[in-house]
Amino acid sequence: MQTPAFERLETLTGKYGDEGDKLIFKILRRGEHEATGEADLALRYDMTVPLARVVANHGSRLPSPYKRYAMGPVWRADRPGKGRFREFAQCDVDVVGSASPLADAEVVCALTDALDAVGVRGYRVLVNSRRALSGLLEVYGVPAELGGGVLITLDKLDKLAPEQVAAELVEARSLASGIAEALVGDLTAADAVERMRTVLEDSEAGRAGLAEIGRLLRFASPKVGAERIAFTPSLVRGLDYYTGVIFEVVAEGMPGSIASGGRYDGLISALGGPDVPACGGSLGVERIIGLLGDGEGGAHRLDVAVTVIAEDAASEVMGFAARLRDAGLRTEVYLGGSRKLAKQLKWAADRGARFALIYGASDREAGAVTVRDMDSGEQAQVAVDGLEAYLSERRAAFHSAR
Amino acid sequence: MQTPAFERLETLTGKYGDEGDKLIFKILRRGEHEATGEADLALRYDMTVPLARVVANHGSRLPSPYKRYAMGPVWRADRPGKGRFREFAQCDVDVVGSASPLADAEVVCALTDALDAVGVRGYRVLVNSRRALSGLLEVYGVPAELGGGVLITLDKLDKLAPEQVAAELVEARSLASGIAEALVGDLTAADAVERMRTVLEDSEAGRAGLAEIGRLLRFASPKVGAERIAFTPSLVRGLDYYTGVIFEVVAEGMPGSIASGGRYDGLISALGGPDVPACGGSLGVERIIGLLGDGEGGAHRLDVAVTVIAEDAASEVMGFAARLRDAGLRTEVYLGGSRKLAKQLKWAADRGARFALIYGASDREAGAVTVRDMDSGEQAQVAVDGLEAYLSERRAAFHSAR
Numbered sequence: 160m161q162t163p164a165f166e167r168l169e170t171l172t173g174k175y176g177d178e179g180d181k182l183i184f185k186i187l188r189r190g191e192h193e194a195t196g197e198a199d200l201a202l203r204y205d206m207t208v209p210l211a212r213v214v215a216n217h218g219s220r221l222p223s224p225y226k227r228y229a230m231g232p233v234w235r236a237d238r239p240g241k242g243r244f245r246e247f248a249q250c251d252v253d254v255v256g257s258a259s260p261l262a263d264a265e266v267v268c269a270l271t272d273a274l275d276a277v278g279v280r281g282y283r284v285l286v287n288s289r290r291a292l293s294g295l296l297e298v299y300g301v302p303a304e305l306g307g308g309v310l311i312t313l314d315k316l317d318k319l320a321p322e323q324v325a326a327e328l329v330e331a332r333s334l335a336s337g338i339a340e341a342l343v344g345d346l347t348a349a350d351a352v353e354r355m356r357t358v359l360e361d362s363e364a365g366r367a368g369l370a371e372i373g374r375l376l377r378f379a380s381p382k383v384g385a386e387r388i389a390f391t392p393s394l395v396r397g398l399d400y401y402t403g404v405i406f407e408v409v410a411e412g413m414p415g416s417i418a419s420g421g422r423y424d425g426l427i428s429a430l431g432g433p434d435v436p437a438c439g440g441s442l443g444v445e446r447i448i449g450l451l452g453d454g455e456g457g458a459h460r461l462d463v464a465v466t467v468i469a470e471d472a473a474s475e476v477m478g479f480a481a482r483l484r485d486a487g488l489r490t491e492v493y494l495g496g497s498r499k500l501a502k503q504l505k506w507a508a509d510r511g512a513r514f515a516l517i518y519g520a521s522d523r524e525a526g527a528v529t530v531r532d533m534d535s536g537e538q539a540q541v542a543v544d545g546l547e548a549y550l551s552e553r554r555a556a557f558h559s560a561r
Numbered sequence: 562m563q564t565p566a567f568e569r570l571e572t573l574t575g576k577y578g579d580e581g582d583k584l585i586f587k588i589l590r591r592g593e594h595e596a597t598g599e600a601d602l603a604l605r606y607d608m609t610v611p612l613a614r615v616v617a618n619h620g621s622r623l624p625s626p627y628k629r630y631a632m633g634p635v636w637r638a639d640r641p642g643k644g645r646f647r648e649f650a651q652c653d654v655d656v657v658g659s660a661s662p663l664a665d666a667e668v669v670c671a672l673t674d675a676l677d678a679v680g681v682r683g684y685r686v687l688v689n690s691r692r693a694l695s696g697l698l699e700v701y702g703v704p705a706e707l708g709g710g711v712l713i714t715l716d717k718l719d720k721l722a723p724e725q726v727a728a729e730l731v732e733a734r735s736l737a738s739g740i741a742e743a744l745v746g747d748l749t750a751a752d753a754v755e756r757m758r759t760v761l762e763d764s765e766a767g768r769a770g771l772a773e774i775g776r777l778l779r780f781a782s783p784k785v786g787a788e789r790i791a792f793t794p795s796l797v798r799g800l801d802y803y804t805g806v807i808f809e810v811v812a813e814g815m816p817g818s819i820a821s822g823g824r825y826d827g828l829i830s831a832l833g834g835p836d837v838p839a840c841g842g843s844l845g846v847e848r849i850i851g852l853l854g855d856g857e858g859g860a861h862r863l864d865v866a867v868t869v870i871a872e873d874a875a876s877e878v879m880g881f882a883a884r885l886r887d888a889g890l891r892t893e894v895y896l897g898g899s900r901k902l903a904k905q906l907k908w909a910a911d912r913g914a915r916f917a918l919i920y921g922a923s924d925r926e927a928g929a930v931t932v933r934d935m936d937s938g939e940q941a942q943v944a945v946d947g948l949e950a951y952l953s954e955r956r957a958a959f960h961s962a963r
Contacts (some may be wrong), residue, residue: 162650163632163647164566164636164648165586165636181591181592183597184588184589184591184602185589186586186588186589186604187586187587187589187598187600189582189586189587189638195597195598196589196597198589200590202566207571224896224897235564236569236592246567254896257897258898259896259897259898260875261869261875261895261896264879265879268879268883288926325647350959377875378875379879380876381879381880382883428609466803467663471741473776473779474780474783475783477666477670477783478783478784481678481783481784484674488733492663492667493661493663494626494656494662494663494664494667495626527872537763
C-alpha cells in the first residue's frame with residue numbers, strides 16, 4: 160500500500176514530539192484561501208502515521224493481521240548534515256492488528272534480514288520499552304509533569320557527556336539535582352543494564368517493560384544473533400506515539416540510527432480509528448547506502464555508435480539504431496551538430512564504443528552499412544539485412560575472447 | 562539523476578502557463594518565518610523544470626549531450642477526476658545539449674518503445690511545433706498581444722465543440738470574430754492538415770515549423786510506424802517553456818494524453834544557466850496503468866504456516882521460520898492471541914497455506930517438528946535438522962505434480 164506524499168496537517172501534528180512538530184513541512188492552502196497564509200496539508204514526516212491514518216479510516220477493508228511494507232521519501236525541515244537530509248527515503252515494515260510479541264520480533268528480524276542482504280556489517284540492535292521508561296521515571300521519583308521533557312533530555316546520552324545531560328535535566332527540565340545525578344549516574348554506569356534490571360522490578364510498569372524487552376530479545380535472537388541485540392536502558396526515541404518496545408539499529412561510522420521502530424498500540428485510535436495494536440520499523444535508506452561504499456560502478460561499454468553523415472539518410476540510420484537496440488545492443492546515435500565523419504568517429508571513441516556504423520552514399524547503393532571496429536580501426540561493409548546478426552556475433556566473440 | 566520533491570518557488574512559477582501556476586502546491590516558510598504566511602518552496606509540477614534547474618546550476622559537471630531518465634511523483638493542485646490526480650508519477654527521458662532533430666526523434670521513440678514494452682496498444686503520437694503555432698497566429702492576423710490566450714483556447718479543440726471554442730476566442734480572448742471563425746474553421750476542417758501545410762508556407766516561422774515537424778515524422782517513423790504518428794495542427798500543449806516541436810501520445814479509453822513532451826531550448830537559460838538546447842518527454846504512469854487491465858494478480862500461495870502453541874517454545878519456532886525463509890519458502894508465523902491449535906490451524910487454512918508446522922512438547926522431546934499437509938490433513942514428524950530439505954522437496958513435488 161502506497162500513501163500520498165502529503166497528509167492533512169492535523170493528522171501529523173502532535174505525533175512526533177515538540178521538536179518533531181517544528182520540522183514538519185506545511186503546504187499553503189490554495190486558490191482563494193492562499194491569501195490567508197494558512198496551511199492545511201503537510202509533507203509526511205514518516206511512513207507510520209500515514210499508515211495508521213489509512214487503518215483508522217479504512218481498516219475494515221484490510222486483512223487482520225495486516226502486514227505491509229512501503230518505500231518512499233519523507234521530509235523533515237531539519238538542518239542538513241552528515242546522514243541528515245531534508246528529503247530522505249524510508250523503507251518500512253509494519254504489522255497491524257497483532258498484539259503478539261512475535262510481531263515485534265518479526266519486524267526486527269525483517270529489518271536485520273534486509274541489512275544482512277545488502278551487506279551491512281557490524282550493526283547492533285538497541286532495545287528498550289516505553290513501559291520500562293515509565294517505570295524508570297516512577298522509581299527515581301520524577302514528577303509526572305516533568306516526565307516527557309526528562310526523557311527527551313535523557314535521549315541525548317548518546318551524544319552529550321553525562322554531566323551535560325544532568326545539567327540540562329536540572330536547568331531546562333526543572334528536575335531536582337539529586338534525582339538528575341542519580342538517573343544519569345545509574346544509566347551511564349558500566350553495569351547500567353544490571354542496575355536497571357534490579358531497579359525496575361520495584362515498579363509495575365518497570366516489570367511489564369522488562370518482560371516485553373525480554374520477550375523481544377528471546378524471539379528475535381535466533382535470527383538476529385544474541386550478540387547483536389541488547390537491552391539499552393537509555394534508549395528513548397523521540398516520537399510520541401510509541402507505547403511498548405522500542406528499538407534502534409546503530410552501526411559504526413554512521414551517526415544516529417540506520418533503522419528504528421517500536422510498538423504503537425494507541426496511534427490508530429488517536430487518529431479516530433478502532434483500538435488496534437500495531438508495531439513496525441523503518442530502514443534509513445541513505446544512511447545504509449552511506450555505509451556500503453561505492454560498489455562496482457555502472458559504466459558499461461557502448462556497443463555501437465551510429466554516425467549520421469547526411470541528413471537525408473537520417474531516418475534510415477534511426478531505423479538501424481532501433482533494430483540494434485531491439486537486438487539488445489547498447490546503441491547511441493550521434494546527436495551533435497557536425498556532419499564530418501572524423502569528428503563523429505572521435506565522438507564514438509570518446510563514448511568508448513566497440514563499433515561505429517557509417518552509412519555513406521556507396522553503402523546506400525550497395526544496400527549495406529560500413530562497420531568500423533573502434534579498437535583495430537578495421538572496417539567491413541555489412542549487408543543491411545544482416546546487421547544485427549553480424550554485430551551480435553562480433554560482440555559475443557569479443558566477450559568470449561576476454 | 563534524481564532531484565528532490567520540492568524546488569524554490571520562483572524556479573517553478575512562470576513555467577507552466579497561468580493555469581499551471583495556480584496548480585502549484587506551495588510550502589510555507591518555516592521557523593520564525595512561518596508566521597508571515599509566505600511560501601518559499603513548492604512541490605515539483607513536472608520533472609523538466611527541476612532538470613533544467615540542475616543543468617543551469619551544475620551543467621558543466623554533466624556530459625554533453627546529457628541523456629537522463631527519471632521516475633517519480635509530481636504534484637498538481639487540480640480537482641481530481643478520471644486519470645487526473647493531485648499526486649501522480651511521471652517517467653521522463655530528456656536529451657540536454659543537442660539541437661539535433663534526431664534528439665527529438667530519439668525521445669519520441671524511447672517513449673513509444675516503453676509503451677510497446679508494457680503492452681499499450683492503439684496509441685497515436687500527435688505532433689506540432691511552437692514555431693508552426695507562431696506562424697499560424699501570424700498568418701491569420703492574430704494581434705501579438707492576444708497570441709498566448711488564443712493558443713490556450715485553441716488547445717480546447719479536443720474537448721469543446723468548434724463553435725464553443727470560437728465563442729471563447731471572441732469573448733474571453735477579445736479576438737475579432739472573423740479571425741476566430743476562420744481559425745477554428747480551418748483547424749477543424751476534414752482537410753485541416755493540408756490546409757495548414759499550405760497556409761503556413763506564407764510565414765517564415767510557419768515554414769520553419771513545418772520543416773521541424775517533417776523531420777520528426779521522418780526520423781521517428783521507422784521505429785514508431787508512420788501510421789501511428791501525425792502532424793496535428795491544433796495541438797498546443799499548455800506549458801510555457803516549449804520552443805520547437807511538441808507532441809502528445811493519446812490512446813482510446815483514456816482522456817487527455819498518456820505521454821507528452823517537446824523541445825525547450827530556452828528553459829535552461831531562463832533559469833540562469835547557459836544557452837543550452839534540450840528536449841524531452843514524459844510518460845503518465847497512472848494513465849498507462851489504467852489502460853493495461855488487471856494483469857495476473859499477485860496472490861501466491863503461502864508455503865508454510867507456523868503455529869505457536871506454547872510461548873516458551875516461541876523463540877525456537879521463530880528460528881524454524883527464519884530457516885525456512887532463508888531456504889526460499891513463503892512462511893508466516895501465527896501472530897494472533899489464541900494458544901489453541903484448532904484455531905491456529907483454521908488460520909493456516911484461511912491463509913491458504915500448503916503446510917502447517919506444529920511444535921508441541923512431544924516434538925520437542927523428539928528433536929522434531931510435526932508437519933501437517935493442509936490439503937490432505939496428513940501429519941508427519943520431521944527431524945528439526947532436516948526441516949528445510951523436507952519442505953523444499955515436498956513443495957517441489959507438489960509443483961511438478963500439477
